[in-house]
Amino acid sequence: MRVGLAFWSLLCWSLLVPSAQATELVRVLLFQDVQRVDLSAGEGMTVRLSSGDERAFETPLIVTSLADGMVVNGERLQTEGVTVRGRQDLRVAVEGQIEAQRPDRPAERAAVFLRPLSQGATASPGPAPVPQATEPTGTMVVSGTLHVLRRGQGLMVINAVDLEEYVKGVVPSEVSSSWHQEALKVQAVAARTYALYQQMINAGRDYHLVSSIQDQVYRGRHGVDPRVQQAVEDTRGIVVTHLNAPILAAFSSTAAGQTEDAVNVWSKDLPYLKGVECPFDTNSPYYQWWTSFKIVDLETNLRQKGMAVGSIANVSPLSYSRAGRVATVRILHSNGELILRGEDLRRVVGYAVIPSTQFELEAVGPELVLSGYGSGHAVGLCQWGAKELAELGYHFPAILQYYFPGTELKDARLLESVSLSTP
Template sequence: MTIRAFFRGILAAAVGLLCSLPDFSDAAQSIRVLLASDVQRLDIRADKTIWVTDAEDRGHFFRSSLRVEVRGPALLLNGTRVIGDQITLRAGDRDLKLLLPRANGNGNGAAAQLNDEKSALQVSGLIQLLRRGKGLMVVNQVDLEEYVKGVVPAEVNSAWHPEMLKVQAVAARTYALYQHMLSAGRDYDVAASIQDQVYRGRQGIDARVIEAVESTRGLVVTHQGAPIYAAFSSTAAGITEDAVVVWAKDLPYLKGVECPFDIESPYYQWKASFKLETLEKNLRLLGFQVGTIATITPLTFSRAGRVATLRILHSKGELILRGEELRKAVGYTVVPSTQFTIESVGAEVVLAGYGAGHAVGLCQWGAKELAELGYSFSAILRYYYPGTDLQNASLTKAPPVPISGS
């Protein structure tokens, strides 16, 4: 064997070894983000050409402007009919601007301001339109790091301390990767709303946001080598909450910790009121058999002092309702947290409380204060997610499927 042949053999073996290693590069390359659902009409803009691929892999292109409409079993692309239940849109290396319809406020569900360029959602990557029922799901398939850049300024103020922006970047990246690894059977990985984490495409991205994301590129919070369910909320106003209390998910890294750091939050203390008939109506819509409500009384409390369950006496009997179910029924913005007392129950229910959000995991306002006190992003993350490590996303394994209790 010649020396050249010998080295060729070594090179071939090395290439073979690299090819046999698991390919982690695609594991976090892109995230599928649900932007809207049940859409009947969508306007898209681009600087140059919009390329469209239909369900049969046929290509179409449009010069800078496209309207997609649902018409019976078909879709119309600028009035031209295409058959199929999905299409993919891209603009090469350029962004797409989506003019998503918004309710016009007259109660009939009609769309308004479709052509308002200022309200357009500007996104990178590609757009998938999936026919589901009578409308379309709008899904943005976007690079993970670009997605994180769109989450950070939507979740916190980009003028906050740089270490806090890094905290938010790592938490958002971790949450997205966790959902991505468990969503193979779904049409999307995360929703672009408080259902998961808020994402507004390019809106709000500045040099500070880019620095926070790029300086933590690829870093995620892990437990036993897998990305964690990186829950976060605005203001704990006390001890953070155990996940098992809020979601019946007993996760070892989502246990309550002291959080006396968020007193400067505008949501630290609040008052709220809502109509009793609104609660009755919304509980029925959620499937609860409830009559006319007479009394509402906190029944049990979490270790952190939040309302775990409430006892509701009504004309048809008794209903035991979880605190988070009350928030869902009335509105998460109406009742900011379950850390409240009931001041009165009449035609209106009046609450007084503290904090905002579910209070599980990272407290954003608490992390802001810790960053200003000089703590690093890694120290802050380890404090709010006890027993975790920071790891490169490419080296992680899939997390276990969470088991929920009743």
């Protein structure tokens, strides 16, 4: 990666940016399996039923689910869903997630992050000074419209929002708005590209994306400030492409040395998601960590996932990826042997417990103790690496094309309709 690349990428991009503006909507799942939804807006709301009928309601609006419809402000309606529009931003709050519908989540004892090395100082235990991306709480303020759908025993809340407004909600939820402006632009382009990719492959579903780390964190209008708005406007419409289509623009917090090949994480062998050197994120508060968990808890979690394991006798890394991460682990137990992918071990134990697959492991009494580096799957863009490169003077096109090799930056509004193929 050379300084000249940053200049030429910026120059070429400046010749491509069109002045026309277009509207693209994405559907984002905010909440699901809830029993009550409270909606409010500054100047009243219009509610459209699934039959197409429209009604005007004063705020606040309270929606609950029935076996054969919904109750809206005390009125029983024969409808599978309602679409709510407000003249101003909408505030949505939910209550009563149905316990049986919650995904299995192990009891998590989060990893301890170590303070980054500074001028040769020894790393010491301590809380990370900057929070990682956090999932939405039970209350959000959003632009666009809200779809409240009856699904199963509960309600699902989906935000249909303009793509650029969506990106404004993702950027400050994923990184700090105080970061260098070029780093904010990098995050904006990555978020926009990821959203369009998911829009294409999920076109037939109720929603394109979820608002959590399952896709990318979106908290509506929360945290949207002038710096975020400027970064999004400065990159309006820009996406990372391969073969004239938006890519799977994966990103994670801290690669800690080298990014990972997608094939080792998701079994997707994508040419633009190959690992690259990443020595730029050593100042990340998530660079180094330590964690432990009880072996009996691992047994319980594996059984909850349908794996017939007995009493575990030994857990050890079996193979490593090209980037040096644990690709597979061998678990010896009283019923035999289980080979588990490193990423699956993270999923079973908890992503907050095992921040990455770049770790060493040993048994200490009844516990497994792991010490490792990095945070996240490490595929594609490294957020803290992008921050450092921006501070070194690189512009957003060069940073993105470094982490996504073989790609081009284009304006999504100029792309022809393409048939997206995924492995």
